[in-house]
Amino acid sequence: MTESTSPSFAGLEVGQVVAEREIALTRASLVRYAGASGDFNPIHYNDVVAVEVGLPGVIAHGMLTMGVAASVVEEWGGAGNVSDFQVRFTRPIPVPNPGEATVSVTARIGALDEERRTARVDLTVQHGDVKVLGKAQALVDCA
Amino acid sequence: MSVNSEAVGRSYGPFEPYEVTRVKIREFADAVDAFSGAHRDVAVARAEGYADVVAPTTFAVVIAQQAEFHVVTDPEVGVDFSRVVHAEERFTHVRPLVAGDVVMTTVHIDAIKQRAGISMVTTRSEMVDLDGAPVSTVVSTLAVRETQDEGETQ
Numbered sequence: 378m379t380e381s382t383s384p385s386f387a388g389l390e391v392g393q394v395v396a397e398r399e400i401a402l403t404r405a406s407l408v409r410y411a412g413a414s415g416d417f418n419p420i421h422y423n424d425v426v427a428v429e430v431g432l433p434g435v436i437a438h439g440m441l442t443m444g445v446a447a448s449v450v451e452e453w454g455g456a457g458n459v460s461d462f463q464v465r466f467t468r469p470i471p472v473p474n475p476g477e478a479t480v481s482v483t484a485r486i487g488a489l490d491e492e493r494r495t496a497r498v499d500l501t502v503q504h505g506d507v508k509v510l511g512k513a514q515a516l517v518d519c520a
Numbered sequence: 521m522s523v524n525s526e527a528v529g530r531s532y533g534p535f536e537p538y539e540v541t542r543v544k545i546r547e548f549a550d551a552v553d554a555f556s557g558a559h560r561d562v563a564v565a566r567a568e569g570y571a572d573v574v575a576p577t578t579f580a581v582v583i584a585q586q587a588e589f590h591v592v593t594d595p596e597v598g599v600d601f602s603r604v605v606h607a608e609e610r611f612t613h614v615r616p617l618v619a620g621d622v623v624m625t626t627v628h629i630d631a632i633k634q635r636a637g638i639s640m641v642t643t644r645s646e647m648v649d650l651d652g653a654p655v656s657t658v659v660s661t662l663a664v665r666e667t668q669d670e671g672e673t674q
Contacts, residue, residue: 413551444552447577463610
């Protein structure tokens with residue numbers, strides 16, 4: 378963490394929304410993430426393979442969803458200030474072709490640790506009405 | 521085919537050191553919509569107190585998945601990668617990764633739990649710098665469906 382970008386601990390309240398964003402995922406987003414991450418599982422770009430393994434079609438990388446959720450936390454918490462981030466992948470996000478899948482991310486203060494000056498940020502990540510991440514919690518170092 | 525639960529406790533690595541580069545950090549930041557200049561501009565990163573451009577929170581997955589690959593391709597573990605879905609992931613950072621870091625990764629199989637035709641395989645990738653100082657831990661759980669199970673996926 379660095380002092381210059383850490384959010385101030387004082388004044389934070391449990392339940393407070395600190396950041397939110399909507400992200401439109403397209404097939405191009407998936408190809409870009411595949412290249413950036415090195416995850417070339419064909420279920421993230423090939424409809425034939427995706428259907429063969431029982432999926433409705435191409436789905437987003439769970440790690441892409443986790444990555445964009447982390448970016449929403451960082452937008453408030455500052456780059457490099459998230460010391461811990463965990464999620465469960467509860468539902469896949471089908472990404473149509475053509476078209477886009479919209480993911481909404483809401484980051485709320487879930488708990489505050491005064492001694493360590495850390496904020497636990499709880500994330501609600503949805504595709505339409507469906508929660509796609511469970512137990513999504515990030516720990517942010519505060520100043 | 522099913523996953524061999526006796527593989528719990530195995531470890532793999534350390535592998536060839538991974539060098540974190542500015543270009544890869546920018547590429548990953550673009551892919552996950554991480555907009556901060558600290559991922560792209562050395563001057564911004566230094567003004568924020570970092571030695572070089574800083575990696576987004578989940579960047580370590582690039583390194584961890586390379587290490588986990590050794591687990592899922594080990595025939596004695598028995599993971600059918602075409603039947604894998606990602607179940608859980610956790611990053612714990614001692615400090616953020618920055619461009620110029622060189623890290624060594626060792627991956628451990630921490631748990632294999634079997635229930636209702638699904639094996640949950642939990643790996644833990646430990647990353648250290650060239651002095652051996654811990655940098656990041658990445659815990660990943662994969663759900664592997666047994667081959668004979670033709671039921672619906674997650």
